[in-house]
Amino acid sequence: MKIALLGNPNTGKSTVFNMLTGLRQQVGNFPGVTVDKKQGSIKTPNHTQQLIDFPGAYSIFARSLDEQVVQDVLTNKEHTDFPDAVIYVADAANLERNLLFFSQLYDLGFPILLVLNMWDRAQRKGLRIDIEKLQQQFPAATIVTANARVAIGKDRILQALDQLQNGDRTPFFDLDLTTLQTDSTQTDNTNARLDKLRNIGLVQNAPTTPVNSSTRLDRILTHRIYGYLIFTAVLLVIFQFIFSFASIPMDFIDGQFVRLSAWGAANLPEGLLSKLITQGLIPGIGGVFVFVPQIAILFFFIALLEESGYLSRVVFIMDRIMRPFGLNGKSVVPLLSSVACAIPGIMSARTISDWKERLITILVAPFMSCSARIPVYTLLISLVIPKTYIGGILNLQGLVLFGLYALGILFALGTAFFLRLIVKSGKPGFHLMELPEYKAPRFYNVGIAVYEKVKIFIFDAGKIIVAISVLLWALASYGPSSRETKLNELKVSASYTKASPSQQQELENSLLLSQSYIGHFGKWMEPAIAPLGYDWKIGIALLSSFAAREVFVGSLATIYAVGDDTDNNKRLVQKLRDEKNESGQVVYSLATGASLLVFYVFAMQCMATLAVVKRETNSWKWPLIQLAFMGIIAYLSAFVVYQVLL
Amino acid sequence: MSQTLDSISLHQLVEISAIASSAIAPKLSEMGLTKGQKIKAIFKAPFGDPIAYEINGNIISMRKEEAMQVEVQMA
Numbered sequence: 116m117k118i119a120l121l122g123n124p125n126t127g128k129s130t131v132f133n134m135l136t137g138l139r140q141q142v143g144n145f146p147g148v149t150v151d152k153k154q155g156s157i158k159t160p161n162h163t164q165q166l167i168d169f170p171g172a173y174s175i176f177a178r179s180l181d182e183q184v185v186q187d188v189l190t191n192k193e194h195t196d197f198p199d200a201v202i203y204v205a206d207a208a209n210l211e212r213n214l215l216f217f218s219q220l221y222d223l224g225f226p227i228l229l230v231l232n233m234w235d236r237a238q239r240k241g242l243r244i245d246i247e248k249l250q251q252q253f254p255a256a257t258i259v260t261a262n263a264r265v266a267i268g269k270d271r272i273l274q275a276l277d278q279l280q281n282g283d284r285t286p287f288f289d290l291d292l293t294t295l296q297t298d299s300t301q302t303d304n305t306n307a308r309l310d311k312l313r314n315i316g317l318v319q320n321a322p323t324t325p326v327n328s329s330t331r332l333d334r335i336l337t338h339r340i341y342g343y344l345i346f347t348a349v350l351l352v353i354f355q356f357i358f359s360f361a362s363i364p365m366d367f368i369d370g371q372f373v374r375l376s377a378w379g380a381a382n383l384p385e386g387l388l389s390k391l392i393t394q395g396l397i398p399g400i401g402g403v404f405v406f407v408p409q410i411a412i413l414f415f416f417i418a419l420l421e422e423s424g425y426l427s428r429v430v431f432i433m434d435r436i437m438r439p440f441g442l443n444g445k446s447v448v449p450l451l452s453s454v455a456c457a458i459p460g461i462m463s464a465r466t467i468s469d470w471k472e473r474l475i476t477i478l479v480a481p482f483m484s485c486s487a488r489i490p491v492y493t494l495l496i497s498l499v500i501p502k503t504y505i506g507g508i509l510n511l512q513g514l515v516l517f518g519l520y521a522l523g524i525l526f527a528l529g530t531a532f533f534l535r536l537i538v539k540s541g542k543p544g545f546h547l548m549e550l551p552e553y554k555a556p557r558f559y560n561v562g563i564a565v566y567e568k569v570k571i572f573i574f575d576a577g578k579i580i581v582a583i584s585v586l587l588w589a590l591a592s593y594g595p596s597s598r599e600t601k602l603n604e605l606k607v608s609a610s611y612t613k614a615s616p617s618q619q620q621e622l623e624n625s626l627l628l629s630q631s632y633i634g635h636f637g638k639w640m641e642p643a644i645a646p647l648g649y650d651w652k653i654g655i656a657l658l659s660s661f662a663a664r665e666v667f668v669g670s671l672a673t674i675y676a677v678g679d680d681t682d683n684n685k686r687l688v689q690k691l692r693d694e695k696n697e698s699g700q701v702v703y704s705l706a707t708g709a710s711l712l713v714f715y716v717f718a719m720q721c722m723a724t725l726a727v728v729k730r731e732t733n734s735w736k737w738p739l740i741q742l743a744f745m746g747i748i749a750y751l752s753a754f755v756v757y758q759v760l761l
Numbered sequence: 762m763s764q765t766l767d768s769i770s771l772h773q774l775v776e777i778s779a780i781a782s783s784a785i786a787p788k789l790s791e792m793g794l795t796k797g798q799k800i801k802a803i804f805k806a807p808f809g810d811p812i813a814y815e816i817n818g819n820i821i822s823m824r825k826e827e828a829m830q831v832e833v834q835m836a
Contacts, residue, residue, distance in 0.1 A: 173792065174787065176787045178784065178785070178787070209818070212791075212792070212793045216791075298783060298784055298786050298787060299782045299786070301786075305790040305791055305795075306796070309790065309793070309795055310795070330803055330804070330815075333813065333820070337804055337805075339807035339808075342807065343807070427822070431822050432806050434806065434810075434811055435806060435807070435808045435811070545785050545788070545827060546823065546827065547789070547821070547822070547823050547827050548821070549819060550820040550821070550822050551820075552820075
């Protein structure tokens with residue numbers, strides 16, 4: 116049996132879901148759309164059933180992507196997710212409005228269990244709810260009370276599920292809902308239903324004002340100065356955690372995979388398969404896991420802010436600012452998260468209920484300068500930007516770094532503005548939403564949210580990342596047969612025989628990379644990148660850094676035979692400064708360096724982001740379009756910068 | 762004299778008299794904004810948009826263009 120869990124947003128529906136299923140849940144998408152479908156098995160006294168958590172909705176008449184899923188599934192008996200029964204979670208402290216959707220589901224004929232959740236809160240507010248009257252109006256429904264935040268009501272719900280009444284009933288409001296298609300018939304039906312619900316007289320002592328402490332807090336948190344200051348402070352704390360503390364587990368994960376590779380290389384029989392495992396597969400999987408700390412930290416904070424009710428206030432104060440760019444207040448968290456890493460940023464865009472706004476947010480998020488760009492920026496800035504002070508105070512290098520971040524933000528918003536005009540959308544986006552009361556977050560819910568995002572990333576995006584990184588490894592580690600000849604030539608050359616053993620190794624690595632398939636490809640495309648001021652060596656570094664931007668530094672180190680240890684950055688900078696082209700000019704001139712900086716601001720040099728966009732848009736179409744337009748913008752602006760500075 | 766919801770001043774209790782027909786009309790009803798209900802603006806976002814309203818003990822946030830769909834009169 117399939118049971119649907121339904122209810123309005125902010126009713127504690129996911130808390131009920133977590134209470135009933137615990138960790139026995141999987142997250143996927145509803146067929147054909149990227150709307151979270153959480154599933155878990157539950158054990159009633161007599162059966163084991165499948166519980167499906169649907170997105171929160173206010174009614175069966177859909178106006179958002181989330182609600183469309185609910186409507187599509189519940190009004191189509193042939194749908195694979197069509198439920199046999201419904202658990203409806205209602206906020207007892209806000210009953211009449213919550214009962215609207217319930218009454219619609221009742222009239223659609225589902226065997227239905229009504230859970231009056233947050234029962235304690237309703238009592239504390241002094242509400243008197245007449246359950247008997249409610250039962251009289253909905254005789255075919257089973258009604259239980261619960262308080263899922265403190266795990267009260269689990270047994271009541273599970274027992275009641277075995278005793279649900281079948282679909283035969285007199286409708287609460289006599290109309291066939293599925294025939295209502297126009298705005299006005301839907302509105303009329305909704306109004307009439309609400310009137311009927313209000314006239315039952317279910318609730319006595321209904322509150323007329325929200326809790327005072329809540330509005331007082333709102334006046335500060337949405338204030339035109341303090342509101343933004345507090346939000347900035349919250350962001351600073353989050354970024355502090357990501358930049359300072361995420362690197363500890365990231366380095367640890369990195370180290371463990373390096374050790375695993377080394378162990379494999381020492382213990383596996385030599386051969387192609389062993390190389391594939393130790394040099395291709397293990398580093399590839401490591402490249403997936405290394406993102407986990409950032410994703411976990413970011414979603415920990417996002418879930419915390421969401422649970423507490425603060426996130427909807429952020430949406431509230433940012434909405435007006437984002438609107439001219441075709442985005443809404445909900446785009447703020449994905450975009451700002453992308454300053455740390457576009458992967459969790461894009462994954463968090465799921466909260467945007469309008470598909471067009473969500474898509475635009477996803478498409479422009481990678482323009483925000485992420486932490487992987489920092490090593491590239493640092494290397495290039497120290498290479499070509501002089502360490503001078505403007506007006507004796509402003510460090511020019513710092514100013515350039517700031518400019519690169521600003522450029523990214525500017526292009527993210529600018530591109531969003533253009534995409535707004537291009538991307539088609541079915542329905543206009545709207546903002547209308549509830550600002551829920553502030554609540555202490557439940558860490559169990561936060562923990563589950565983090566666990567699920569990590570799981571989705573590893574299993575869904577991870578496959579693609581491993582596949583691409585193995586491919587890149589193969590292209591960089593193998594080459595045409597001429598490579599062996601070149602290697603033998605190197606080994607008898609004077610510069611090689613005079614070098615120390617470690618230098619010999621570096622020279623060999625350099626030659627192997629430049630003679631690999633990627634190396635040949637880099638040389639082959641030199642004419643295409645020459646107008647940007649790049650030679651084939653830079654070309655190779657660009658190609659291999661598609662795996663991840665910071666690989667650019669390591670690739671250059673290998674090509675210039677300085678060993679790809681980050682401590683060698685100084686050696687690398689020196690080597691790059693000395694590099695001359697055939698006509699004796701410096702390769703890493705200001706023009707080339709600036710052109711490369713701009714290129715890295717714009718280009719989609721990150722296969723992991725691509726994989727996540729594929730997952731979040733459910734097709735290869737959007738990530739490929741994104742790859743293309745980011746590449747074109749990167750190429751053109753690098754071209755302009757180089758030609759102007761030359 | 763009737764006004765639309767976007768133009769009322771803060772903390773002024775008004776009564777909803779009509780909702781213009783549009784794609785968002787059913788959503789407004791679902792949020793509890795129906796004819797005869799009392800509503801008041803309680804705080805505004807910076808730049809005066811969106812605006813937070815209190816209705817039936819709930820706080821609802823609406824853009825100005827959305828609030829414009831709601832006609833109100835003095836309560």
